Amino acid sequence: MAAMYKMVWCGVMTIFIFAGLGCAPSASKPDPSVASSAPAKPPEKRPGEGQRSATKESTQEGSSLDQLREGKPPVSGPLKDVFFGFDRYDLEAEARSTLKANADWLKKNPAARIEIEGHCDERGTNEYNLALGAKRAQAAKDYLVTLGIATERLSTISYGEEIPVCKEQNESCWRQNRRARFVIIPSRPAS
Amino acid sequence: MMVKFVFAILWLVMQPWLVHAQPKGETGVRGEIVGQGGLKFPIAVSPLKNLGTGADAARLSEGIADTIVYDLDLSGWFKVVDRAAYIENPQKSGVTLGSFDFKDWSTIGAEGLVKGGFTIQGDDVAVELRLFDVFQSKERVGKRYVGRVKDYRRIAHKFADEIINQFTGVPGIFNTRIAYVSTSGGRFKEIHVAHLDGSEKFQLTSNRTINLSPSWTSDGKSVLYTSYKDRNSSLYLFELYSGKEVKFAPRNGRYLGGKISPDGQFIAATVETGGNSNIILLDRNGNLIRSLTENAGIEVSPSWSPDGRQLAFVSDRTGSPQVYVLDVASQKARRITYSGNYNTSPEWSPRGDRIAYTGRVGSRFAIFTISVDGGEPRKLTAESADSEDPTWSPDGRFIAFSSNRAGKYHLYLMQANGENQRRLTGSGGDDTKPSWSPRLE
Numbered sequence: 001m002a003a004m005y006k007m008v009w010c011g012v013m014t015i016f017i018f019a020g021l022g023c024a025p026s027a028s029k030p031d032p033s034v035a036s037s038a039p040a041k042p043p044e045k046r047p048g049e050g051q052r053s054a055t056k057e058s059t060q061e062g063s064s065l066d067q068l069r070e071g072k073p074p075v076s077g078p079l080k081d082v083f084f085g086f087d088r089y090d091l092e093a094e095a096r097s098t099l100k101a102n103a104d105w106l107k108k109n110p111a112a113r114i115e116i117e118g119h120c121d122e123r124g125t126n127e128y129n130l131a132l133g134a135k136r137a138q139a140a141k142d143y144l145v146t147l148g149i150a151t152e153r154l155s156t157i158s159y160g161e162e163i164p165v166c167k168e169q170n171e172s173c174w175r176q177n178r179r180a181r182f183v184i185i186p187s188r189p190a191s
Numbered sequence: 192m193m194v195k196f197v198f199a200i201l202w203l204v205m206q207p208w209l210v211h212a213q214p215k216g217e218t219g220v221r222g223e224i225v226g227q228g229g230l231k232f233p234i235a236v237s238p239l240k241n242l243g244t245g246a247d248a249a250r251l252s253e254g255i256a257d258t259i260v261y262d263l264d265l266s267g268w269f270k271v272v273d274r275a276a277y278i279e280n281p282q283k284s285g286v287t288l289g290s291f292d293f294k295d296w297s298t299i300g301a302e303g304l305v306k307g308g309f310t311i312q313g314d315d316v317a318v319e320l321r322l323f324d325v326f327q328s329k330e331r332v333g334k335r336y337v338g339r340v341k342d343y344r345r346i347a348h349k350f351a352d353e354i355i356n357q358f359t360g361v362p363g364i365f366n367t368r369i370a371y372v373s374t375s376g377g378r379f380k381e382i383h384v385a386h387l388d389g390s391e392k393f394q395l396t397s398n399r400t401i402n403l404s405p406s407w408t409s410d411g412k413s414v415l416y417t418s419y420k421d422r423n424s425s426l427y428l429f430e431l432y433s434g435k436e437v438k439f440a441p442r443n444g445r446y447l448g449g450k451i452s453p454d455g456q457f458i459a460a461t462v463e464t465g466g467n468s469n470i471i472l473l474d475r476n477g478n479l480i481r482s483l484t485e486n487a488g489i490e491v492s493p494s495w496s497p498d499g500r501q502l503a504f505v506s507d508r509t510g511s512p513q514v515y516v517l518d519v520a521s522q523k524a525r526r527i528t529y530s531g532n533y534n535t536s537p538e539w540s541p542r543g544d545r546i547a548y549t550g551r552v553g554s555r556f557a558i559f560t561i562s563v564d565g566g567e568p569r570k571l572t573a574e575s576a577d578s579e580d581p582t583w584s585p586d587g588r589f590i591a592f593s594s595n596r597a598g599k600y601h602l603y604l605m606q607a608n609g610e611n612q613r614r615l616t617g618s619g620g621d622d623t624k625p626s627w628s629p630r631l632e
Contacts, residue, residue, distance in 0.1 A: 065419055068378060069399060087511070087533060123556065125535035125549055125579065126372075126403050126624060127417075127448040127461060128505055128512055130424065131468035131489040134447075138466025156466065157423070158447075162380060162401045169595070 063183050064117055064163040074165050078105055079114065079182035082140055083175060086121070089135035091143055099140060102182060103147035116140050117181040118158040119165075121174035126160055133158030140180040155185075231270035232358070235301035235325075236260050238274070238281040239318070243310035251309055251343055252281070255318065258347035259305055259354075261388050262365040265604060266355065267611030272301045281306075286321065288330045296325045305354070316340045320350040322357060332357055344390045345631075352630075364584040368628040369591060370395065370405035370414050371602060374620030382416050383622075384431075387604065387615060395429060396420075404448045404624055408455055411629040415458070417448050426460060426477075439477035447491060449473075452499045459483065459493035459502055470504055472519070483522055494539045494546075496563075503527070503537035503546050503563075514548050516563060527565045536580055539563070540607075542587035549579045558592050560607065571609030578603070582627045591615065593623040 061077040062070070079102045082095040091099070106112060118133030118140075137156035145151050166173035238256045241248040256274075263269040278295040285291050286308045296304045307320035321333040334353055336346040348365040355363030365387060373383045376394070380401045385392035396402045398420035405416040413430045420427075426439040426446045439446060444464030451458055457480070458473040469490045472480040484490040489507040496502070502517045506524070511532040517524040528534040533551035540546065545560045555574035558581045561567075572578035576596035583590055588607050593600045597614065600621040605612040616622045 063422075065400060065422065068401075071378065123577065124533065124551070125492065125505075127491045128489065128535045130403075130417075130447040131461070131463060131491045134463045134466050134468060135489065141466075157445075158463065159401070159419075162403070162419075 061183055063115065064159055064181060068163055077184055082180040084136055084178040089132060089139050091139055096143065099143045100147060103144050103149055106149050113153045113185045115183045115185055116154060116156045117183060118156065119163065119177055119179045119181060120161040121177040122161045122164060123174065130158050130160035133160045136180050232268060232303060233270045233272055233300050234263060234303035235272040235277065235296055236305040237277065240281055240286050240308040242308040251316065255343055255347045258344045258388060259351050262348060262351035263354065265387065265613055266363065267606055272299055293325050293328045301325050311340060314340055316343060318346050322354055361586055364586050364589060366631050367585060368631065369602065369625045370407065371622055371625040372403055373618055373622045375618035389616065406450050406626045407628045408451045409453050409629055410455065411631055415449055415451055417446065450493055450495055452495050453497055454499055459495065461491045461493065483517060492536055494537050496539050497541055497543045503539050505535050505537065514546060527561060528568065530568055538581050538583055540583050540587045541585055547581035547583060547590055558590065571605060580624045582625045584627050585629045591625045591627055593625060
């Protein structure tokens with residue numbers, strides 16, 4: 001209960017910060033808008049969805065940290081993951097189309113609030129990857145806001161490279177780990 | 192190379208026993224024992240003699256010798272003569288000058304010799320250790336230590352440090368510890384602490400979440416680390432002897448990492464707000480003093496210069512992560528690395544002259560060092576595997592790092608020029624992000 005309260009509080013704080021900053025779109029990487037058409041690192045083919053367990057809408061997915069603590073494999077909810085290139089936080093065309101679908105779901109479920117998790121693959125430095133994951137979560141959030149989702153419904157957290165979904169050392173696996181994940185925050189139970 | 196070679200020969204043969212060549216505390220090093228090929232200094236380490244009647248003597252006799260052998264071997268500067276070749280019986284011959292025959296040692300090729308004895312009383316032990324010059328039939332240094340029997344390895348480490356001091360004018364770094372992140376307990380990342388030889392290992396955190404980026408305070412008494420144990424990443428300062436812990440969390444955003452300044456008065460912390468990471472300066476109690484970087488990008492991984500006036504850090508302000516150096520007073524930053532498009536985790540050498548970092552080469556990661564003035568980086572590890580997370584020994588002569596060259600990530604040690612790479616850990620999990628302590632008492 002305390003943890004849940006903290007999560008909500010954290011969301012509120014995040015909203016507070018973003019309101020103050022005016023939610024400027026992050027664009028410190030050169031030309032993120034054209035990155036998908038002329039990338040330095042070409043986007044890999046997205047791994048088959050079969051790698052991820054099929055989703056039942058009724059499943060209540062928890063945060064990646066909760067699932068790690070409980071020893072459960074990551075469960076996907078109705079919102080699909082968005083994938084990134086190595087050391088990139090710009091949104092590729094496929095990522096934008098996934099985010100549009102996620103925005104549609106959020107519009108159909110106006111009470112839902114979500115926490116966006118930024119993740120990285122295992123390569124590179126942990127602290128840098130925490131920052132990179134934060135950028136990815138923020139990029140996903142900013143795009144959802146431009147699609148009309150209220151910023152108050154969206155909070156972010158980065159887990160860097162710390163909670164991979166795929167543990168093998170190959171590009172297909174790394175690709176699955178470089179993701180933004182969307183977790184529906186359980187509404188606060190009335191007490 | 193030739194100059195170095197000749198110097199090494201001179202150092203080792205002509206005047207190998209230059210005692211206290213310089214006052215302690217100076218950062219410069221008079222001589223290197225260049226351990227290449229046949230140049231390693233041949234030394235014998237005799238099992239210690241039981242001078243008393245205490246039990247458990249065999250463990251100490253060989254245990255102390257084994258620890259000294261491990262340390263000397265790890266340094267890469269010595270060739271320890273195999274114990275099987277030793278002629279004399281350590282329990283029968285003496286341990287002081289004149290009470291044994293140097294010929295027993297010169298015959299088997301030893302030019303240096305370590306002998307010693309111990310007396311056990313209850314839980315305590317008194318140990319005397321001596322280093323002899325076999326060539327000149329002289330004693331170079333003798334030390335007497337008193338401690339708990341269970342701490343005998345520390346006594347051995349201290350004397351190994353003294354041996355290095357006799358050769359180079361700067362004590363060794365074997366009486367130190369490494370804090371690191373390990374998944375050896377399962378799927379969680381916990382902070383562990385151990386001596387270089389893996390002894391006295393213990394788990395500093397056991398909160399079953401993610402704990403990262405340990406670093407030591409300069410008194411060696413506390414470890415600062417990043418943890419998700421309260422859901423959001425925050426900094427925690429853990430005092431080893433008391434078990435007391437202080438949490439630092441920013442008013443806005445989250446801490447991703449931090450380092451205590453050399454004088455212990457400040458913390459350089461990475462704070463993330465709204466997706467942007469920047470470096471800020473805190474006082475020891477976690478109060479904000481001021482921001483050090485203010486960019487809408489990634490600014491992470493501060494590492495203090497030994498004088499506390501500058502910080503190395505990583506910024507992606509040009510589009511790729513590169514190492515920069517920031518003057519704390521003026522907040523002016525200058526870029527150091529220009530090769531490659533991924534250079535992270537800078538660590539400033541305790542000698543002050545170089546910065547070690549992780550750089551991407553092709554699809555692999557390698558350890559580099561570069562002058563604090565920039566220039567050509569020096570690659571120290573091969574790109575047949577990934578090597579990351581360099582940390583300097585307190586004397587700046589060694590670098591520990593993590594590498595997956597044997598499958599999982601383990602900790603490794605090498606000389607600061609990349610030679611003599613050795614594996615340190617072999618837990619069942621991944622061991623990463625080592626941080627080398629200062630010298631211990």
